[in-house]
Amino acid sequence: MxxxxxxxxxxxxxxxxxxxxxxxxxxxxxxxxxxxxxxxxxxxxxxxxxxxxxxxxxxxxxxxxxxxxxxxxxxxxxxRPRTGETALNNRSAKIVGRTFVLDAPIEQGRGRVKVDDTVWRVEGPDLPQGARIRVTGVDGTLLKVAEA
Structure with missing residues (x-):
């Protein structure tokens, strides 16, 4: 052509x-x-x-x-995402903002919660077992939580 x-x-x-x-x-x-x-x-x-x-x-x-x-x-x-970090292959970043029920009470600022198939250590205000919590942040393998 x-x-x-x-x-x-x-x-x-x-x-x-x-x-x-x-x-x-x-x-x-x-x-x-x-x-x-x-x-x-x-x-x-x-x-x-x-x-x-x-x-x-x-x-x-x-x-x-x-x-x-x-x-x-x-x-x-x-x-494009505003931050340089993405949640891809970063399981802990995907947890922030979600709510869960405590498996064990938070005593002296420490407790644990089951997230999907894994038990995570949590840090936050003292709460009884069964209380609803919201994940506000992550520090390595420790979840920062607040009462939901």
């Missing part, structure tokens, strides 16, 4: 290019080709409304590509 054949397709060439770029995103994910594909589809829409040369259309695509990549990066940055 030559440049003349592509130019003859008009705006449809941009729609096809956009769909191909989005398909490439599925094959090699990384959230980059998606933005270029959206820019190509937008270029096709502009080219179908405004009559312009193929050179100007390429410049429109370049501008829309730059804009869509910048907007896409901003969107992805906002969706």
């Amino acid at each position: 030559t440049l003349a054949d592509i130019v003859a397709l008009g705006p449809w060439a941009w729609f096809i290019a956009g769909l191909l770029l989005m398909a490439l995103e599925i094959l090699a994910p990384g959230a980059f080709m998606l933005w270029l594909g959206l820019a190509a589809v937008a270029t096709g829409l502009v080219a179908s409304v405004v009559d312009m040369s193929w050179q100007i259309t390429v410049l429109v695509f370049a501008a829309l590509s730059l804009a869509s990549v910048l907007v896409g990066r901003r969107i992805l940055r906002e969706r």
Whole structure:
């Protein structure tokens, strides 16, 4: 296919290019080709409304590509977790905020609770066995708790 054949397709060439770029995103994910594909589809829409040369259309695509990549990066940055730590493979971080029932009373600030299939040591205010507690933090293998 030559440049003349592509130019003859008009705006449809941009729609096809956009769909191909989005398909490439599925094959090699990384959230980059998606933005270029959206820019190509937008270029096709502009080219179908405004009559312009193929050179100007390429410049429109370049501008829309730059804009869509910048907007896409901003969107992805906002969706990223705020802290550097994630709960992935960090079982204790997944416990924070949950409520449980004490297996043993908390006496002199120490007790224990069964969380799923594991017994954890807890630290918090003195409470009787069977009291409901909420995990407020983790210090190694010690759960910091408060009355729920």
